[in-house]
Amino acid sequence: MDIFLQQVINGLTLGAVYAIVALGYTMVYGIIQLINFAHGEVVMIGAMVALTVINLLAAAGLPPLVVLLIGAGCAIPVCMLVGYGMERLAYRPLRRAPRLAPLITAIGVSIILQHLAMLVWSRNVLAFPQIIETRVYTVAGAAITNVQIAVLLVCVAIMAGLAALVYRTRLGIAMRATAQNAQVAGLMGIDVNRVIAATFVIGAGLAAIAGVLVGTYYGVAQYTMGSILGLKAFSAAVLGGIGNIPGAMLGGVLLGVVEALGAGYIGDLTDLCRIAGISDWLTQRCSGGGHFVLFGSNYQDVFAFVVLILVLVFRPSGLLGERVGDRA
Amino acid sequence: MKARGSRPPVLFWSAVALIALVLVVLPFALTQIGTSWVRITNLAILYVLLALGLNIVVGFAGLLDLGYIAFYAVGAYTYALLASPHFGLHLPFWVILPIGAGIAALFGVLLGAPTLKLRGDYLAIVTLGFGEIVRIVLNNLSRPVNITNGPQGVTGIDPFRIDGLSFALTSKLFGLEFSEPTKYYYLLVLVVVVIVVINLRLQNSRIGRAWEAIREDETAARAMGINTTRLKLLAFAMGATFGGIAGGFFSATQHFISPESFVLVESIMVVSMVVLGGMGNVWGVVLGAVLLSFVPEVLRWTVEPVQMSLFGRTLIDPEVIRMLLFGLALVLVMLFRPAGLLPSAVRKRELTERA
Numbered sequence: 001m002d003i004f005l006q007q008v009i010n011g012l013t014l015g016a017v018y019a020i021v022a023l024g025y026t027m028v029y030g031i032i033q034l035i036n037f038a039h040g041e042v043v044m045i046g047a048m049v050a051l052t053v054i055n056l057l058a059a060a061g062l063p064p065l066v067v068l069l070i071g072a073g074c075a076i077p078v079c080m081l082v083g084y085g086m087e088r089l090a091y092r093p094l095r096r097a098p099r100l101a102p103l104i105t106a107i108g109v110s111i112i113l114q115h116l117a118m119l120v121w122s123r124n125v126l127a128f129p130q131i132i133e134t135r136v137y138t139v140a141g142a143a144i145t146n147v148q149i150a151v152l153l154v155c156v157a158i159m160a161g162l163a164a165l166v167y168r169t170r171l172g173i174a175m176r177a178t179a180q181n182a183q184v185a186g187l188m189g190i191d192v193n194r195v196i197a198a199t200f201v202i203g204a205g206l207a208a209i210a211g212v213l214v215g216t217y218y219g220v221a222q223y224t225m226g227s228i229l230g231l232k233a234f235s236a237a238v239l240g241g242i243g244n245i246p247g248a249m250l251g252g253v254l255l256g257v258v259e260a261l262g263a264g265y266i267g268d269l270t271d272l273c274r275i276a277g278i279s280d281w282l283t284q285r286c287s288g289g290g291h292f293v294l295f296g297s298n299y300q301d302v303f304a305f306v307v308l309i310l311v312l313v314f315r316p317s318g319l320l321g322e323r324v325g326d327r328a
Numbered sequence: 329m330k331a332r333g334s335r336p337p338v339l340f341w342s343a344v345a346l347i348a349l350v351l352v353v354l355p356f357a358l359t360q361i362g363t364s365w366v367r368i369t370n371l372a373i374l375y376v377l378l379a380l381g382l383n384i385v386v387g388f389a390g391l392l393d394l395g396y397i398a399f400y401a402v403g404a405y406t407y408a409l410l411a412s413p414h415f416g417l418h419l420p421f422w423v424i425l426p427i428g429a430g431i432a433a434l435f436g437v438l439l440g441a442p443t444l445k446l447r448g449d450y451l452a453i454v455t456l457g458f459g460e461i462v463r464i465v466l467n468n469l470s471r472p473v474n475i476t477n478g479p480q481g482v483t484g485i486d487p488f489r490i491d492g493l494s495f496a497l498t499s500k501l502f503g504l505e506f507s508e509p510t511k512y513y514y515l516l517v518l519v520v521v522v523i524v525v526i527n528l529r530l531q532n533s534r535i536g537r538a539w540e541a542i543r544e545d546e547t548a549a550r551a552m553g554i555n556t557t558r559l560k561l562l563a564f565a566m567g568a569t570f571g572g573i574a575g576g577f578f579s580a581t582q583h584f585i586s587p588e589s590f591v592l593v594e595s596i597m598v599v600s601m602v603v604l605g606g607m608g609n610v611w612g613v614v615l616g617a618v619l620l621s622f623v624p625e626v627l628r629w630t631v632e633p634v635q636m637s638l639f640g641r642t643l644i645d646p647e648v649i650r651m652l653l654f655g656l657a658l659v660l661v662m663l664f665r666p667a668g669l670l671p672s673a674v675r676k677r678e679l680t681e682r683a
Contacts, residue, residue, distance in 0.1 A: 029449070033449075035449055035452070089659075090659055090663070093663050094662065094663065094666055097662070097666030097667070098607075098666055098667055099448075100386075100392070100599075100603045100607065101603065101662045101666040101667070102662070103599075103603070104599075104600055104603045104604060104658055104662050105658065105659045105662045105663065107596055107599075107600060107655075107658060108654075108655040108656065108657070108658030108659035108662070109655065109659060110655070111651055111652075111654060111655030111658070112652055112655035112656060112659070114651075115648050115651040115652050115655065116652070118645075118648055119644065119645070119648050119652075227592075231456070231460075231592070234453060235453060235457065238449070238450060238453045242449060242450070272472075293471070293472060294472065295468075296468070296471070298464075298467075298468050299464065299465075299468060301460065301464055302460075302461050302464050302465070304457075305457030305458070305460055305461050306457075306461065308453065308454065308457050309442070309443075309454050309457055309458070312443075312446060312450055312453075312454055313442045313443070313445075316445045316446050316447075316450060317450065318450070
């Protein structure tokens with residue numbers, strides 16, 4: 001099997017999901033310069049709601065795809081409501097407050113959502129019902145499952161839909177105007193509060209879909225799943241240039257692929273036995289096909305951050321971010 | 329400094345004396361409730377140290393650092409590796425603490441140097457990534473050569489020892505019993521007082537004012553002839569140094585450390601302490617740290633009995649209620665006091681001017 005192609009496929013699938021979550025971060029950031037730390041928890045709630053609904057419908061004898069769609073169909077409005085609620089209660093009152101205040105409320109909201117979810121869905125790792133039968137196709141020596149294909153297709157469709165929304169509709173124009181200058185946008189007759197609320201709701205809807213995709217792809221869900229996913233997605237958004245929608249898509253996909261390739265190759269690359277000749281001690285250790293791996297695949301989570309730091313050192317406003325002056 | 333003289337000195341010094349008296353008596357009062365409360369207090373003091381260190385970076389210089397716990401980890405691991413059976417090294421603490429602080433400062437510069445150009449939230453995510461990298465490396469550095477003992481952590485870390493007086497044993501003095509946590513308590517209080525004084529002096533110094541200028545407008549600060557590069561690095565290094573010292577104390581008081589103590593949530597906790605208390609205000613930060621470390625503990629001890637008396641049984645997992653209330657408290661405090669509980673003078677000025 002071709003390891004390279006295999007890792008690229010896995011990376012693309014994961015990256016597409018990162019991208020969807022990253023879009024939620026980046027849209028909110030673009031419009032009100034807030035890191036919505038609770039966004040990852042919305043993804044988790046999406047996955048959990050879908051899981052519950054699918055389990056309830058399991059006995060009904062409906063076709064699996066319909067059940068999954070109903071699950072997603074229930075998760076999306078719930079997440080939208082959560083997104084709207086947190087904007088209204090925790091962020092809107094602080095729009096003129098010092099910059100770090102909403103960050104702390106975001107952390108507070110994240111803690112609250114996580115523990116509410118723990119209350120409802122227990123602290124255990126839950127099995128996400130695998131109702132779609134997995135089929136494996138072989139392409140040029142690499143395996144790709146129907147779930148992976150579906151995840152990729154859904155993500156591409158969402159990205160295209162969002163791009164159309166932002167660049168083609170009146171709401172999109174209002175969003176971009178508000179992002180550029182909320183005050184002036186208000187003077188032009190745009191209801192800034194509604195636009196911001198809409199941004200949160202759309203981001204939360206995307207998060208719900210991402211939650212369903214992650215659950216289906218990995219087959220598990222837990223109340224903590226949002227944090228690490230949110231962290232990666234946020235990194236992806238920053239990597240692409242936070243506030244920039246195509247940037248979030250690029251950043252997400254890139255991060256996913258880098259992570260997968262890194263995990264696949266780092267062990268081989270840092271196996272000192274490849275250069276065993278440089279010292280007797282190493283030669284001894286490596287004799288008989290032994291390995292002396294400096295960094296194994298358990299460093300997988302480091303890659304995302306190393307790449308992020310390297311990119312930002314050379315391009316301080318991300319890959320596609322504009323060079324903006326101080327927003328102070 | 330002249331302007332400060334307007335405060336009635338008698339009142340000021342009697343307040344200081346009162347606080348000092350409370351601090352001296354506190355461990356004995358707490359021992360009456362339970363020795364564990366002295367330990368909790370010691371942890372709270374460590375958080376005060378951390379929050380004060382982070383305040384230099386976030387509050388004074390305005391650089392949002394979400395990976396601050398990494399420096400704590402560096403200090404803690406330095407102490408643990410140089411004073412435990414893990415490598416068979418048992419150096420005295422007054423040798424290790426400066427080493428730990430130095431290594432932490434080095435890490436601070438290491439993080440600061442490449443990120444000088446970054447602003448605001450870009451810096452936040454890079455520091456966050458840095459913190460995670462340090463934790464993951466500590467977690468995995470048990471292979472191929474065992475350095476940190478991986479997730480199992482380092483055990484049997486030496487306590488402090490001053491001239492034959494070990495901090496691990498209970499000793500008697502003037503008929504009073506000084507248990508292990510009580511001894512550390514006095515040591516930590518001493519350290520906190522020193523660091524608070526350093527912070528207060530720093531704030532109004534040339535360096536402190538330069539940091540404030542950078543925080544308010546970096547470009548303008550540079551135009552005024554401030555060497556922003558050097559001062560930002562200095563902020564990172566000083567913040568990291570305090571974190572490293574706190575880490576050393578953490579190792580010594582706990583006797584055991586593992587990467588689990590240095591997760592992202594801890595960093596976020598320290599940032600919350602700084603912001604909630606009032607960024608840039610030393611007393612606000614101290615208050616924030618004390619509150620956020622004690623409130624969860626107090627809730628831990630009250631939530632279950634309250635449920636028992638109300639419903640006769642435990643309806644909801646106390647841990648969940650504790651965290652829910654904690655999250656709610658963060659949100660509410662920020663909603664009603666966006667600049668923190670004790671806002672710094674500059675913030676106060678800004679808020680009133682805007683209104």
